Amino acid sequence: MTAGANRETVTPSSLRLVLTLAIAGLISGIAIIGIYESTLPTITANKARELREAVFKVLPGVSQMQALVYRDGELVVVEEAKKDEPVVYGGYDDSREFVGYAVPAAGPGFQDTIAILYGYQPAQKLVVGMEVLESRETPGLGDKIYKDAEFVGGFSALSIDPEIVAVKKGTSSNANEIDAITGATISSKAIVRIINETHTAWSGKLPAPGSEPSIKASEPTSAEGGQ
Amino acid sequence: MKQRDPDLLLFHAPLLRQGMTTPKAMRDVLLALAPATLASMWFFGLSAVLILASCIGGAVAAEWLFADRQARGESLRDASCVLTGLLLGLTLPPGLPLWMAFLGGFIGIALGKVIWGGLGQNLFNPALLGRAFLLATFPIAMTTWVPAVTDGGFLQVYPGNLALPFMQVQIDAMSSATPLGLMKFEQEVTPLTNLMFGKTTGSLGETSGLLLLLGGVFLWLRRDLDWRIPVSILVTVVVFSAILGLFDADRFPSPLFSVFSGGLLLGAIYMATDPVTSPVTPKGAWIFGIGTGVLVMLIRVFGGLPEGVMYAILLMNAATPLIDRYTQPRVFGRGGDSQ
Amino acid sequence: MKNNQSYEEFIKGVWRDNPVFAQVLGMCPMLAVTNSAVNAVAMGMATFFVLVGSSFLVSSFRNWIPKQVRISCFIIIIATFVTIADYTLLALVPKVHKELGAFIPLIVANCLILGRQEAFASRYPTRLAVMDAVGMATGFLLALFSLGAVREILGDGALFGVKLFGANFEPWVIMILPPGGFLTLGVILLFFNWFKFKKDEFLEDVAEAERSGH
Numbered sequence: 037m038t039a040g041a042n043r044e045t046v047t048p049s050s051l052r053l054v055l056t057l058a059i060a061g062l063i064s065g066i067a068i069i070g071i072y073e074s075t076l077p078t079i080t081a082n083k084a085r086e087l088r089e090a091v092f093k094v095l096p097g098v099s100q101m102q103a104l105v106y107r108d109g110e111l112v113v114v115e116e117a118k119k120d121e122p123v124v125y126g127g128y129d130d131s132r133e134f135v136g137y138a139v140p141a142a143g144p145g146f147q148d149t150i151a152i153l154y155g156y157q158p159a160q161k162l163v164v165g166m167e168v169l170e171s172r173e174t175p176g177l178g179d180k181i182y183k184d185a186e187f188v189g190g191f192s193a194l195s196i197d198p199e200i201v202a203v204k205k206g207t208s209s210n211a212n213e214i215d216a217i218t219g220a221t222i223s224s225k226a227i228v229r230i231i232n233e234t235h236t237a238w239s240g241k242l243p244a245p246g247s248e249p250s251i252k253a254s255e256p257t258s259a260e261g262g263q
Numbered sequence: 264m265k266q267r268d269p270d271l272l273l274f275h276a277p278l279l280r281q282g283m284t285t286p287k288a289m290r291d292v293l294l295a296l297a298p299a300t301l302a303s304m305w306f307f308g309l310s311a312v313l314i315l316a317s318c319i320g321g322a323v324a325a326e327w328l329f330a331d332r333q334a335r336g337e338s339l340r341d342a343s344c345v346l347t348g349l350l351l352g353l354t355l356p357p358g359l360p361l362w363m364a365f366l367g368g369f370i371g372i373a374l375g376k377v378i379w380g381g382l383g384q385n386l387f388n389p390a391l392l393g394r395a396f397l398l399a400t401f402p403i404a405m406t407t408w409v410p411a412v413t414d415g416g417f418l419q420v421y422p423g424n425l426a427l428p429f430m431q432v433q434i435d436a437m438s439s440a441t442p443l444g445l446m447k448f449e450q451e452v453t454p455l456t457n458l459m460f461g462k463t464t465g466s467l468g469e470t471s472g473l474l475l476l477l478g479g480v481f482l483w484l485r486r487d488l489d490w491r492i493p494v495s496i497l498v499t500v501v502v503f504s505a506i507l508g509l510f511d512a513d514r515f516p517s518p519l520f521s522v523f524s525g526g527l528l529l530g531a532i533y534m535a536t537d538p539v540t541s542p543v544t545p546k547g548a549w550i551f552g553i554g555t556g557v558l559v560m561l562i563r564v565f566g567g568l569p570e571g572v573m574y575a576i577l578l579m580n581a582a583t584p585l586i587d588r589y590t591q592p593r594v595f596g597r598g599g600d601s602q
Numbered sequence: 603m604k605n606n607q608s609y610e611e612f613i614k615g616v617w618r619d620n621p622v623f624a625q626v627l628g629m630c631p632m633l634a635v636t637n638s639a640v641n642a643v644a645m646g647m648a649t650f651f652v653l654v655g656s657s658f659l660v661s662s663f664r665n666w667i668p669k670q671v672r673i674s675c676f677i678i679i680i681a682t683f684v685t686i687a688d689y690t691l692l693a694l695v696p697k698v699h700k701e702l703g704a705f706i707p708l709i710v711a712n713c714l715i716l717g718r719q720e721a722f723a724s725r726y727p728t729r730l731a732v733m734d735a736v737g738m739a740t741g742f743l744l745a746l747f748s749l750g751a752v753r754e755i756l757g758d759g760a761l762f763g764v765k766l767f768g769a770n771f772e773p774w775v776i777m778i779l780p781p782g783g784f785l786t787l788g789v790i791l792l793f794f795n796w797f798k799f800k801k802d803e804f805l806e807d808v809a810e811a812e813r814s815g816h
Binding site for chain 3: 047048052056057060063064067068072075078079082083086152157174177237
């Protein structure tokens with residue numbers, strides 16, 4: 037069992053092989069737990085900050101938010117939504133007045149699933165903002181759904197009653213019509229479809245305008261989860 | 264490997280010459296394309312001349328740059344790179360910036376031909392490879408179509424042509440849709456006479472169906488092309504769209520519209536028949552043609568793009584070695600299967 | 603003499619035996635994450651960290667690791683470093699981490715890293731092993747960067763996100779798509795080999811001239 041010279045010729049006992057691997061695994065495990073524990077707070081904070089920024093972006097005038105889920109026939113405030121549970125974020129202004137919902141939505145685009153967050157104002161049935169969270173649309177064409185300021189800006193006051201319609205560039209005239217991007221019609225229509233479908237899915241679950249759950253914590257909630 | 268002594272230059276067989284040579288066949292094809300080329304200049308004015316010249320310039324530059332120093336004149340003499348440049352140019356939109364056209368010609372020869380080992384070694388049609396590169400690289404510029412010259416006459420140049428190298432096309436309000444685009448996205452049918460004589464929006468060479476057919480007949484009479492390929496492609500497209508028409512005549516294009524719209528005639532007659540990238544056996548030629556026709560219709564009708572001739576031919580190019588292998592005639596004097 | 607040898611181990615990885623241009627290893631991250639210079643450099647640094655760290659450990663423990671379980675031990679060591687790199691990037695630069703996606707965990711499967719452990723680190727003293735790892739990782743980083751820079755300049759008209767050509771630049775979309783990776787790598791390999799070929803030819807000519815001169 038001397039190291040070095042005999043290493044190549046003598047077959048070590050199975051015990052030694054097992055022990056070597058066990059020790060290596062143990063040290064590795066400790067190292068991984070260490071790095072996980074030390075980075076977890078930063079990672080969680082990053083995620084929460086990202087979400088807050090997105091919510092504040094799609095709901096102008098909002099300074100506080102909380103996560104809301106639909107359970108047992110009503111919208112309840114939660115600290116953290118369960119995995120795979122549909123969630124919306126209620127946005128409130130400085131005087132704790134309800135402003136609107138930020139709704140995460142996802143659906144198929146031209147290449148892959150597009151994940152977005154849109155702001156919805158139930159009183160006037162308006163979409164007030166849209167932010168693309170994840171997309172793999174074609175660079176140069178489909179990625180204009182988040183790079184084209186004109187398209188993104190088109191969602192700042194868009195009526196969703198009965199539903200949004202994407203029309204050829206320059207021909208939008210009604211309050212519920214938005215100009216599709218030239219050369220990225222499929223991607224622009226995908227965004228509109230995702231919003232319409234998610235809106236329909238939530239429409240029965242959101243309470244009547246005026247009776248939204250009021251904000252619980254005065255501190256900004258660090259909502260997370262609900263990917 | 265190095266042969267610097269001119270007395271020791273080796274030539275490979277065949278040493279006996281027949282009437283038909285590569286340069287001669289290439290010149291025939293260039294001649295057959297002349298009417299369609301002139302027509303493109305008639306419709307698109309000076310822009311057509313500039314685009315075609317840029318493509319040919321790019322192709323010749325690549326051929327010259329990558330050729331062996333001793334054989335430079337030799338590889339240029341057969342004019343095949345000129346033909347590649349011309350064919351590529353005819354598939355481009357008339358408003359394309361000239362630097363893109365030059366780049367397309369260069370890439371077509373560099374990646375489509377030289378890198379495979381030169382003329383006769385390439386798997387894909389160089390002109391179509393250049394076009395595929397341009398379409399993937401500059402998707403907007405390559406799908407911005409301008410209508411044929413209406414006023415201003417021959418000397419008018421589309422503003423897009425003159426974009427500085429690496430700079431964008433300023434998309435002008437003049438852009439309009441091709442007949443296939445209109446059909447696919449707006450359900451609007453272009454009259455057939457316009458398609459035949461060329462009064463449509465489209466790339467330089469795909470506007471006039473009749474002149475392209477004329478060149479095809481000339482090539483067939485000169486025995487420069489395998490007639491099976493264009494015939495089988497066109498017949499397949501006609502049959503395919505006739506069958507679709509049985510289901511819903513309003514939604515799907517009519518057979519004649521399918522044949523005369525887009526780049527089908529240009530592709531079927533001049534590109535699919537490239538002897539290097541199409542099967543050599545008669546049976547193989549039929550398979551190749553039918554496959555191309557089916558792919559064209561599948562892409563046009565069910566795909567995301569309005570036009571599918573380029574991808575159809577490139578895909579069948581890739582299948583050509585396989586087709587050739589399975590359609591070899593039985594070797595005489597041997598029993599059973601030749602394989 | 604000793605310094606010479608470590609320099610030798612370093613420089614061979616950077617140039618002569620460059621893991622990408624000469625050995626054509628690690629193609630998966632090479633093609634997948636080089637669509638911008640930032641991504642390429644982040645990937646290169648992560649790989650640098652993993653390779654140097656694991657080479658150091660493998661070489662230090664080379665006399666304790668029985669040969670029968672060496673591959674498993676190497677993988678455990680590499681995987682640990684990869685996990686550390688993964689969490690660190692996620693905490694420090696979440697945006698880059700999102701772009702690199704699955705390719706950070708996949709460093710563990712990069713044949714360059716396991717290859718260096720098996721071929722070099724497990725046989726040589728620690729100092730040489732670390733020099734070799736630093737050289738190889740630098741070579742890999744340079745290769746990733748050159749690919750990422752070319753692709754970002756052509757595909758986006760920018761380098762490290764700084765626009766180089768003004769607003770009117772026409773991006774070569776294909777360059778930031780997967781085919782652009784293959785095209786750029788092919789062209790760079792072409793130049794690398796052409797350069798080598800020219801150098802050999804030159805050396806041959808010099809040798810010939812010397813022979814005929816005497």
